[in-house]
């Protein structure tokens with residue numbers, strides 16, 4: 198696991214993005230292959246790495262997804278990156294929603310591809326997943342010291358395991374043309390910087406509005422989720438101003454604040 202120079206295509210795109218990268222300019226650490234960029238970023242954050250530090254790799258050997266799943270990370274087929282944040286107490290709760298909106302915005306800005314957000318921050322094209330985000334926090338007592346946001350974006354079709362292959366897509370598969378990975382990474386970091394500034398400065402309405410616009414096609418869909426009392430079913434209505442999913446279930450409205458929901462036919 199040796200640090201390498203930032204590849205030229207990425208360096209050029211990062212340089213072009215300039216001031217839009219905010220804290221993310223000039224703190225990109227690149228690796229050919231790591232077990233998990235989130236693990237490395239968490240270690241660096243615990244050792245004091247500054248906000249805006251980004252760890253990225255051409256491949257991961259132990260990429261991690263939400264809820265203990267694996268994230269398939271074949272070499273040169275995707276973006277695997279993790280960014281360190283040091284959010285103030287009020288900002289932490291909307292980080293996952295802000296990150297979902299930002300990655301969807303970054304993909305659209307770089308490649309012109311409109312994606313769909315599935316609560317809380319899975320990025321889809323139609324019914325196939327194109328990108329995922331893993332947010333992990335380091336805490337002292339009850340206060341959050343740092344948050345690492347890791348994002349995996351499928352850039353091109355790859356040799357995914359069969360169970361992933363049937364559920365995944367990539368930017369290039371959707372568009373039928375090649376895309377500039379440096380531009381995708383730079384635009385995602387620029388969008389993360391902008392949405393994080395919104396969070397810091399209290400413009401949470403702008404974040405919710407962007408997320409809602411990108412998830413609107415999921416409103417009205419039937420879902421199921423694991424509630425403390427067992428499996429429940431409902432219809433997605435919206436998200437509220439805390440980023441919780443608002444669902445109509447058994448004649449009443451309820452909010453889901455964490456976990457995962459599944460679309461059902």
Ligand code: BTN
Nearest residue numbers: 233235261262263329330347349
């Ligand atoms: C999910 O949808 O389950 C979240 C996937 C997150 C994958 C990214 S790839 C970069 C970073 N490093 C990891 O080990 N995971 C995240």
